[in-house]
Amino acid sequence: MENCVIDIDDMQFILQVLGGKWKLHILTTLYFGKKRFKELEREITGISPKMLIKELKELEAAGIVDRQTFNTVPITVEYSLTEDGLTLKPVLEHMKTWATTFRETQQVKTMTASAL
Amino acid sequence: MENCVIDIDDMQFILQVLGGKWKLHILTTLYFGKKRFKELEREITGISPKMLIKELKELEAAGIVDRQTFNTVPITVEYSLTEDGLTLKPVLEHMKTWATTFRETQQVKTMTASAL
DNA sequence: CTGGATCCTTTAAGATACTG
DNA sequence: CAGTATCTTAAAGGATCCAG
Numbered sequence: 113m114e115n116c117v118i119d120i121d122d123m124q125f126i127l128q129v130l131g132g133k134w135k136l137h138i139l140t141t142l143y144f145g146k147k148r149f150k151e152l153e154r155e156i157t158g159i160s161p162k163m164l165i166k167e168l169k170e171l172e173a174a175g176i177v178d179r180q181t182f183n184t185v186p187i188t189v190e191y192s193l194t195e196d197g198l199t200l201k202p203v204l205e206h207m208k209t210w211a212t213t214f215r216e217t218q219q220v221k222t223m224t225a226s227a228l
Numbered sequence: 229m230e231n232c233v234i235d236i237d238d239m240q241f242i243l244q245v246l247g248g249k250w251k252l253h254i255l256t257t258l259y260f261g262k263k264r265f266k267e268l269e270r271e272i273t274g275i276s277p278k279m280l281i282k283e284l285k286e287l288e289a290a291g292i293v294d295r296q297t298f299n300t301v302p303i304t305v306e307y308s309l310t311e312d313g314l315t316l317k318p319v320l321e322h323m324k325t326w327a328t329t330f331r332e333t334q335q336v337k338t339m340t341a342s343a344l
Numbered sequence: 345c346t347g348g349a350t351c352c353t354t355t356a357a358g359a360t361a362c363t364g
Numbered sequence: 365c366a367g368t369a370t371c372t373t374a375a376a377g378g379a380t381c382c383a384g
Binding site for chain 3: 148149150153161162164165181184185186187188189
Binding site: 249274282319 | 357358359360364
């Protein structure tokens with residue numbers, strides 16, 4: 113019945129992948145290329161190492177993000193998007209496009225209403 | 229900088245609209261047509277009236293859902309998707325399609341890995 | 345540098361009883 | 365019927381300090 117329109121499990125999955133306060137920030141940052149832990153921490157204003165590592169682990173477990181370690185001193189770790197992670201991009205673009213036009217439309221309606 | 233890929237505010241907005249435990253259930257139910265409060269409560273297994281009204285109010289405030297009251301005894305209230313709310317459907321389909329194929333791909337990889 | 349561990353606050357959600 | 369109110373629990377998130 114439910115999958116007549118959308119499959120709830122699949123939807124909950126993508127919301128889990130994108131949800132939370134920081135996942136989108138991490139993903140958009142990684143779309144510019146691979147980054148080290150400290151680079152991510154610097155570029156994502158306000159995030160704590162605890163949150164950063166937690167979100168990265170979830171994205172890694174989901175198969176969106178890849179983690180590579182290098183035996184330098186001190187140790188270096190690089191995070192990047194997987195091939196599969198890159199397939200998220202058009203979906204994000206679609207969502208963003210919808211949200212942008214939707215919010216503009218709502219804005220116009222609010223202004224029109226207050227002008228009455 | 230950030231809107232080179234996606235606009236965080238717009239993305240947070242759509243995640244807010246779709247996020248939480250029940251919004252998708254409500255939306256998919258309403259895609260079948262307008263429903264009364266009690267009908268929604270019956271069709272969405274496990275939801276409490278408190279959660280239902282809370283999510284409905286958020287969707288209404290966002291302009292996704294419309295609420296109509298009728299002065300019958302007892303009072304009747306009908307919820308439906310707005311015109312703008314209907315524009316969400318293709319976005320949801322896109323998200324679902326991605327999630328489905330992504331999860332199938334990951335499943336294959338896991339099975340392949342365990343076969344090694 | 346890359347995290348782990350701990351404690352604390354805030355928010356989301358569930359249960360249940362109640363009102364116009 | 366269509367919600368409200370209250371109470372409680374669970375989960376998310378933040379702050380800080382510490383270790384390999």
